[in-house]
Amino acid sequence: MQKESVAEILSKALAKKKINLKIQEILERIEIPPSSEMGDFAFPCFFLASKLKRNPADIALEIREEIEKIPPEFQDIQTKGPYINFFVNRGNLAADVIKEILEKKDNFGSKGIGKGKKMLVEHTSINPNASPHVGRARNAIIGDSLVRILKFQGFNVDTHYYVNDVSKQIAMLVLAGAEKLKFESMLKKYVKISAEIKKSKKKEQQVFDLLEKFESGDKETTKKFNKVTSTCVKGQEKILGKLGINYDVFDYESTYLNRSKEILAQLEKSGKLFQDEEGRIVLDLKNTSVEGKMRTPLLVLTRSNATGLYPLRDIAYTLDKMKKADSNLIVLGEDQKLYFNQISEALKILGSDFPKVVHYSYILLSEGKKKKKMSTRKGDVVLLEDFLEDAIKKAEKKSKKKSYAKTIGIAAVRYVILKNSADKIINFNLDDALNFEGDTGPYLLYSYARASSILRKIKENKKIELKYDELEPQEIELIKKFAEFPEIVLKSYNNSDPSYIANYSYKLAQAFSDFYQNCPVMKSKNEKFRILLVKSFRQVLKNSLNLLGIDVLEEM
RNA sequence: GCCCCUGUAGCUCAGCCUGGAUAGAGCAUUAGCCUUCUAAGCUAAGGGUCGCAGGUUCAAAUCCUGUCGGGGGCACCA
Numbered sequence: 001m002q003k004e005s006v007a008e009i010l011s012k013a014l015a016k017k018k019i020n021l022k023i024q025e026i027l028e029r030i031e032i033p034p035s036s037e038m039g040d041f042a043f044p045c046f047f048l049a050s051k052l053k054r055n056p057a058d059i060a061l062e063i064r065e066e067i068e069k070i071p072p073e074f075q076d077i078q079t080k081g082p083y084i085n086f087f088v089n090r091g092n093l094a095a096d097v098i099k100e101i102l103e104k105k106d107n108f109g110s111k112g113i114g115k116g117k118k119m120l121v122e123h124t125s126i127n128p129n130a131s132p133h134v135g136r137a138r139n140a141i142i143g144d145s146l147v148r149i150l151k152f153q154g155f156n157v158d159t160h161y162y163v164n165d166v167s168k169q170i171a172m173l174v175l176a177g178a179e180k181l182k183f184e185s186m187l188k189k190y191v192k193i194s195a196e197i198k199k200s201k202k203k204e205q206q207v208f209d210l211l212e213k214f215e216s217g218d219k220e221t222t223k224k225f226n227k228v229t230s231t232c233v234k235g236q237e238k239i240l241g242k243l244g245i246n247y248d249v250f251d252y253e254s255t256y257l258n259r260s261k262e263i264l265a266q267l268e269k270s271g272k273l274f275q276d277e278e279g280r281i282v283l284d285l286k287n288t289s290v291e292g293k294m295r296t297p298l299l300v301l302t303r304s305n306a307t308g309l310y311p312l313r314d315i316a317y318t319l320d321k322m323k324k325a326d327s328n329l330i331v332l333g334e335d336q337k338l339y340f341n342q343i344s345e346a347l348k349i350l351g352s353d354f355p356k357v358v359h360y361s362y363i364l365l366s367e368g369k370k371k372k373k374m375s376t377r378k379g380d381v382v383l384l385e386d387f388l389e390d391a392i393k394k395a396e397k398k399s400k401k402k403s404y405a406k407t408i409g410i411a412a413v414r415y416v417i418l419k420n421s422a423d424k425i426i427n428f429n430l431d432d433a434l435n436f437e438g439d440t441g442p443y444l445l446y447s448y449a450r451a452s453s454i455l456r457k458i459k460e461n462k463k464i465e466l467k468y469d470e471l472e473p474q475e476i477e478l479i480k481k482f483a484e485f486p487e488i489v490l491k492s493y494n495n496s497d498p499s500y501i502a503n504y505s506y507k508l509a510q511a512f513s514d515f516y517q518n519c520p521v522m523k524s525k526n527e528k529f530r531i532l533l534v535k536s537f538r539q540v541l542k543n544s545l546n547l548l549g550i551d552v553l554e555e556m
Numbered sequence: 557g558c559c560c561c562u563g564u565a566g567c568u569c570a571g572c573c574u575g576g577a578u579a580g581a582g583c584a585u586u587a588g589c590c591u592u593c594u595a596a597g598c599u600a601a602g603g604g605u606c607g608c609a610g611g612u613u614c615a616a617a618u619c620c621u622g623u624c625g626g627g628g629g630c631a632c633c634a
Contacts, residue, residue: 303632335629
């Protein structure tokens with residue numbers, strides 16, 4: 001709104017100089033200055049220099065002179081070098097923003113984009129073989145945050161977890177006789193059997209035999225597979241549940257085994273199916289987006305013995321998902337990029353749309369200067385549950401009540417994952433991750449708790465009074481941060497990337513710390529106004545953290 | 557060989573999409589601040605050829621091309 005006023009003022013002034021620009025063009029050129037001292041909006045005059053053959057700083061001065069009256073929305077309009085800087089009336093801004101926050105409360109920041117729309121999100125979908133490590137958890141944490149963002153924007157979201165029960169990993173565990181084991185013992189068993197299989201070709205063959213038996217519906221084998229899968233899924237669900245990550249539906253790959261023929265028949269109609277010299281059925285993907293991304297653009301659908309491969313089940317599953325919602329989102333590791341591209345092309349051939357996909361990179365374990373990939377197979381991992389437990393233990397030592405530790409631990413874990421953009425490899429160092437100072441989850445909670453502490457000490461004043469003497473720079477920064485929140489949420493939504501919200505939360509908390517340090521609330525001249533600022537801060541930070549899956553604490 | 561991601565301070569990252577005013581944080585280091593709302597905090601200092609080389613532009617960390625380093629992927633694993 002204020003930006004539009006800036007454009008209008010400029011448009012008039014420019015016209016007097018016989019420079020006719022459309023409002024839209026001016027809007028595109030308006031910038032936000034790097035610091036509030038330079039104003040709230042800026043108009044750079046460089047582009048006029050070549051046209052007018054003048055120094056851009058002089059041009060700025062001249063345009064400024066053409067602006068006679070400063071409208072009430074603005075405090076001042078100044079030039080600084082080649083920039084014309086606009087200072088909005090901060091009082092108005094403060095009043096507008098604070099009113100909106102305190103009215104909309106938990107809804108402040110939502111644009112309600114998803115109202116009346118159904119969304120299906122699939123995330124996590126870890127191999128059900130053992131306790132998830134931090135690398136795997138990145139999927140779940142990003143996925144869960146996206147679900148929260150979507151719900152916040154008004155979508156009706158269903159969260160699905162796809163269980164790859166038709167898998168070599170389960171077969172390995174079955175071979176190792178793990179069906180009676182508890183979840184806690186699975187990892188050890190898995191590491192052991194992995195090592196054994198690596199050494200023995202015979203054992204490896206046994207694994208494939210088991211898998212084939214399961215695929216063909218052998219009752220004894222199925223029973224064992226189901227037992228192992230069920231133990232693992234329940235175990236993983238419990239651990240992720242501790243982080244506040246929950247699922248509406250678990251879909252099992254094995255239920256799609258009998259859909260293979262049907263999918264093949266449908267693909268057959270496209271004429272792009274062929275059998276190669278070894279008897280495999282293959283989908284030709286020439287002239288699709290995967291061309292040039294792989295040696296030969298195709299997708300192998302069956303083994304030479306005609307049994308279906310994973311992609312067939314995946315296609316069947318995705319077709320089902322697409323029918324269940326207005327739109328679909330899936331979170332996958334970067335290693336699945338090309339594969340998912342292939343699946344999407346297959347779906348296109350079948351006349352179906354395909355899910356929007358969010359990819360994320362690995363988490364590397366970094367110890368000193370060494371960096372290595374986490375491997376469940378080798379047992380070379382930081383387990384999510386261990387990490388969380390360490391974080392909670394550390395929090396217990398520092399907080400006023402032990403019961404706060406869980407929330408603080410979760411905040412530390414989730415935030416450290418979410419603050420990085422998804423396509424970046426995270427160098428994970430447990431010691432750094434357990435640091436609760438600076439750019440961390442606990443710091444965010446701390447700033448919230450301090451805000452709450454102020455309000456506890458002040459007599460409740462229900463009247464909203466927006467009167468104050470003069471705004472301090474720290475107050476202005478804080479208010480401007482509040483005003484940014486809805487745009488940040490929108491950006492996160494548009495890019496399916498929670499890291500914007502994570503980084504915003506930190507900057508918001510920092511702005512509050514700065515305010516806290518410099519602007520006493522109690523017994524200050526502007527006490528009533530500052531109380532409203534503190535209240536607004538709590539609300540905005542709470543909303544922001546909620547999207548990251550972090551609960552707030554009133555004290556810690 | 558081809559495709560995708562990535563390279564910014566000693567370390568971990570933001571900024572890049574949408575080019576502009578002195579490149580920002582945190583950790584670590586050094587020096588300060590608790591008889592006033594929680595010091596998990598704040599202030600200050602040192603620390604940068606934004607991988608490298610070209611190009612576009614009045615202006616490039618940001619856009620384009622090339623190149624080097626790291627990661628991922630490219631036919632019966634899931």
